[in-house]
Amino acid sequence: MQALKEFQSQAQGLSDLLNYAALIDSGVVQNKDGSIMVGYFYRSNDITSSTEDERNYLTARINAALARLGNGFVTWHDAVRIPDNYYPSADKNYFPDPVSKLIDDERRKRFQSEDSHFVTEYVLVISYMPPLRASSKLNDMLWQEQEGVAKKSIADQVLEWFYKELVTFEDMVGNVITLQRMKSYQVTDDFGKQHLRDELFNYLGYCITNRVQEMNIPHYGAYLDVCLGAYPVINGDTPKIADNYICPIVIEGLPPESYPNILHVLEALPLAYRWSSRMIYLDQQEAVNELMKIKRKWKQKVRGFFSQIFKTQNGQINEDALLMSNDVDNALTDAQSGLVTYGFFTSVVVIIGQDYEELQENARFTIREIQRLGFQCRVETINALEAWLGTLPGHAIQNVRRPLIHTLNQADLIPLSSIWAGRAESPNPYLPPQSPPLMYALTNGGTPFRINLHVDDLGHTLIFGPTGAGKSVLLNMLDIQFLRYQHARIYSFDKGRASWGINQASGGKFFDIAGESSDLNFAPLSELDTTEDFMFAQNWLETLYQLQTETILTPEQKKQIVRALELLKTQPKSGRTLTAFNATVQDQAIRDAISHYTLSGTLGSLLDAEVDGLSGENSDSWWVAFEIESLMNLGEKNLLPVLLYLFRRIEKSLDGRPTLLVLDEAWLMLGHPVFREKIREWLKVLRKANCSVVMATQSLSDMYRSGLLDVLLESCPTKILLPNPEADKPGTDNLPGPQDFYVSMGLNETEIYMLKNATKKRDYYFMQPEGKRLFQLGLDKLTLSFAAINYKTDGLAIKRLMDEHGENWPYKWLDSKGVTYDKAS
Template sequence: MLALKTYRDKAKGVPDLLDWAALVDDGIVLGKSGALLAGFYYRGPDTASSTADERNYVTERVNAALARLGSGWVSWHEAARLPSAGYPPVEASAFPDPVTRLIDAERRRQFTTHGAHYESDYALVLQYTPPLRRNTKIQDYLWDEDPTAAPQSPADQTLTAFKKALGDLEDALGTVLTVRRMTSYTHVCAHGREHLRDELVNYLHFCLTGDDTPLNIPPDGMYLDAVIGGRELWTGDTPRIGDRYIACISLEGFPGASYPNILDVLEHLPVAYRWSSRFIYLDQHEAVTHLHRYRRKWKQKVRGFWSQVFRTQGGVVNEDALLMAGETEAAITDASSALVTFGYYTPVIVLMGEDRGRLLDSARMVSREVQRLGFACRLETINAVEAWLGTLPGHPHPNVRRPLIHTLNLADLLPLASVWAGLDTAPCPFYPEGAPPLLYGSAPGSTPFRLNLHVGDVGHTLVFGPTGAGKSTLLGTVAAQFRRYPDATVVAFDKGRSMLALALACGGAHHDIAGEASKLSFAPLAALDTPGDLAWAEEWIESCYQLQTGVPPTPAQREEIHRAMRLLSQEKGPQERSLTDFLLTVQDEKLRSALAPYTISGPLGHLLDSTRDGLSDAAFTVFEIEELMALGEKTLIPVLLYLFRRFEKSLRGQPALLLLDEAWVMLGHPVFREKIREWLKVLRKANCGVVLATQSLSDAVRSGLLDVLLESCPTKILLPNEEADKSGTSQVPGPRDLYTAIGLNAVQIGILKTAAKKRDYYYLSPEGRRLFSLGLGPVALAFVGVSDKDSVAQVRELAASHGPDWPFHWLQKRGVRYDHLL
């Protein structure tokens, strides 16, 4: 008979140190101690753009939510800073030309060589330990929620009450934070088998091992301590679990006062860590009892021993003890008010890594940054294992620290502010699933920024900024990076030829409308094949009439337009429908005289009175309209209306982007003002985003369109403006008044004032807000940062002499090396 005692080692292993037992419900873990555990993922606002009142409001609401908890409750508020996802792989994008591929290759190289990038995720894990059954027996006789309901076991009653408390807390926190419960889900493996997984279990596994690999839950849900804790653990002053060493930094001393997000510096560190803030809640009577002990201790120190024994009024008074006794009285008042809840707070920052030397260097760097804020902290040695165990959600007993603070102080110390890095995929539901973001930018600190123009399926964007702030460079970069999406279409209305180099380099079409050497002409009445075409053509004629006369056509004139347009569509072919042919069928003299300037006999006939359209379809088209804008709105608006119609008909559901630089301000004319809301809605449904840019915010206000555009364009990008804080008068509003009108607060206006021109951009949308920079390299700048007359002339010369290979000759001429990017 084989003796098994030799193989039955009774020494404790990692599972014996853990309290996790079983997954008993959706996202709820039962501990060996009988405690219930549940978790949330949350994200707070980016407070870099928040005022002091806004930050205080967040902490007040979090305090109000947490103050509901009492004895038996423990919370772990955690911020896990992890390496950011890398730059999208080459195969994730579909750049159709070598130049935009080269630009993206340069941006990928810059992203990967500028050091590691980190992002923070936030979790709140709550544990509730129900009281002993004998202590709550009388409750069953005094209270029954529903006498008609089927009787529940004590375990089911506790679970039901726990779920209700979680729901109430989620509702309370959801007013200021984005909160999501950790839940269970089903995973189908490569063999087609279904496995149960749970986000809370996965997070517990990450806390223990630093590994974020999801785990399959055993069919019976037990035993989680063995499922999660199947790792080797070496103790010591620098413990190691598996291949990762563990360093713990404990915060011991605190500043004299707290303020919201006092530990915000941790959100910008270029190091991976898990910052755990454990709080053990106390009921009101327990907190008051503890505080009375503190008060008695300090009062005993106010006067010396002999003065107390003989009850004399002499002797030296300990002013510090007297002050502390007064503060203890104030704390007792706070505890009695029930506006805050007191408890024991234990903050620990956990770092894990395979290189022990590098790990300790990172730990010392974190310790120095925290100490600069007035905190006293210690790199744990002999207490390292105990400190680490205390950070694991569900383990309230190890490493209990005794500083008694209340939930309002706790809210100031918690990671409630997040550095928003943007969405890691394109949020538009019309794009391919998992499509990469539009572009990767850079920002202060080590957190990247992923720019997306879309908020849901709406990609309309406003761009405001003064002259010379980098608006044209931004639009060119957006156009170049947008070509990463399959079958993407980009149409831009440019001013100043800032997109000429990019358009020609990408094999697109560049049209100088009304330029000196331009021979471009349009045939707006050529397409009259459908009722929609006829309706648009009639409306276009009415708009031209109103522009010339200042009044809309009469009902009789509208009827005459309809008759003449129908006759033109029936008697003339697509290549024979000119504006002159239309006027030959019009019997109204006022209509003919008003529309005559647009015919070949008038000054604008070379633009609009053609039988054949000079445009060709291209995936990237740029219209230069500086000379066209100089001709006035009577010329500009008819041309824009036709080009918009042509662009609208080219939309087939493919990703499309329409860039309007300055021209949109002219659309405030009454002819177009009534149409723009519906037009933006039509383009949204056709999977097209519209970017409206202007140098003057005051022009946008005077256009009469600002209210419509603010409603229709959820994304805004603001450029630096050193005059942003200048106020005006009631007659002449200043920049500050205009920025306030679009919803900016004083902090955001200050950001615009101090930001660097041609480098920084301020992104603002319902998804988040962030100051970022494009981080363009020499290759990108050679195509998106070229607008001076000499460079434009050189580009045209090279394009004419070298054909499709001219972009590489252009790079060589500018001294830009690109061989390493091919």
């Protein structure tokens, strides 16, 4: 046998420093010191828009759950900021034209750029150290087992009790945060062999290596320390594990008082790190003992040495020591009340990276942000390795900070402000599974924000905001990004040609209804073959009569319209014109009213065509936009018949393909009773045809007085609000102000304050039942070159490029803007 002892080093390695022993149950790790621990992924509500009362309620509920913990319990609340460079790959999109692809490629490049976007994951680990065996024997002497029931081992009793405590904890916090227990799971390799893996084990590995990796559990679940600690460690002021430098930043110097989410900044910094908040809980009596030790120290300083020796009352009093002694008395009262539990709290931000200079720069930035909140902090040097070990779940004895705090303070200091980033996949059930969100945007700290207009199968959306706040650019981005879905179609009603540029660049059709150079006209009576078409034509003609005469048709007049349509139905489609109808109908009053819309009247050039201008290739475009400003100037009697017919054409085209119906300046349509009822109908029925109605308006007062506000708020679960400097301006009993409108939408004072102080043309406030968030579009040069086209300033130049270069004009437009691009994409 060879003598190998002299070659075996006695120095400790990383595995010797780790406390992990074995996986004893699904998601349950036993440590070397005898403690057991479980882990949770958790998320709280996004409290950015919460009121002070709502935040206080959250911390009160968390305190009530944590205050039940006592001796033997330790918790780690971790906020893990990790890079998120995901963006849907090109093969998951179905953009039908080069420009929409170019725009999405630019956004993909932005969101996939290295270390520029981050998301925060939240982890809670609860560890419990069972009592000594002597305590367990005493417990057995005091309590008798039920006869006929097999006596359980101490280990089984401890686990059973621990599980019950966890269930109680979950029930107490379940109404304010979402908990997902970490569990074990099976995987099958390429050879058909099954392996056991565990989410808690994987997370422990991440804490050590800063690398997301799924690892197999060793046979029998033991020797976890060896698996997790198989890396070289170099100790020092900046320890190094494998290729990663470690920089622990210890938060100390807690302020005199705390408030909910006082350290919320640490949940959204634009860099990768792990913020660990550990609490070692004490039983009431042990907490009282610790506090009494502190009190005695301060009590001794109230009077000088000689005053204490000679027991005189004339010596000078140390007022600071007296105040501190009184503070300890207050703490003793809190501890003995049972409403809070005291413990030792340690909060450390761990930054890990391979680039030493970048690591130090990130540390300096983090320290500045923490100090800005009024906290003292420092980079651990001599104690760096121990400080890092103390942040690892399961390590309760390293780097214990001496001052005691109670659980209500702890609830204020731990991460409880989860950023709501939207769903990673579209919730629209009519789309294929795992379809990407409609659009990626940005929110705090470079966190990607996923925009989905749908809540389940309902995608109707309201957009409100004053003029010049960025509504047109937002609508253009929603439109162009909606084309990512297969067979997607868009119908948009524009005012001021805000969508003209991006519509033309993406190969859409743009019609200026009743414009000076417009040759678009319609044949509303050309489709009479189905019962539904016939009924529409009848109702439409009745509406025309009502608009012209401001009276209701008599039953006999309605019969005359039906008879005329029946005769018209026998003619070829090109002969089913309004002029032909007027020549057929036998009622003079009807002829007089309809004549306004025939070639002999004012609107005949628009509504009395033989062939409908929306037939043929115009009906097959993926984006059809209608400019209605000229039509609006013609007055209500001319506007409504045209829009009613257009909406009928759109309704007929709905066949289940993803469709977006955008109504810009919707206040105009809400101002007429016919349209109010039509919109009410759309909001109820179009969802079944996979059509989402997006209504945008800058006139909050018209929306408020429309009589449809309750229906709109109920039927449109998605709302996007634009910045409004007058958001907090109240109104009167006769004239409601912006504040009244926002309150009617359910906004609280915090949200109204956010809208007031948000930046126009940059910030947008997104509201859904699932969450609320202030976001930015994050547009780069290429996208902005199309989404922000202003027809008044850019229209002539673009038309010139169209005449000179035809379909290639978008590339020449980018050249004129100095934007680089890859045409091959």
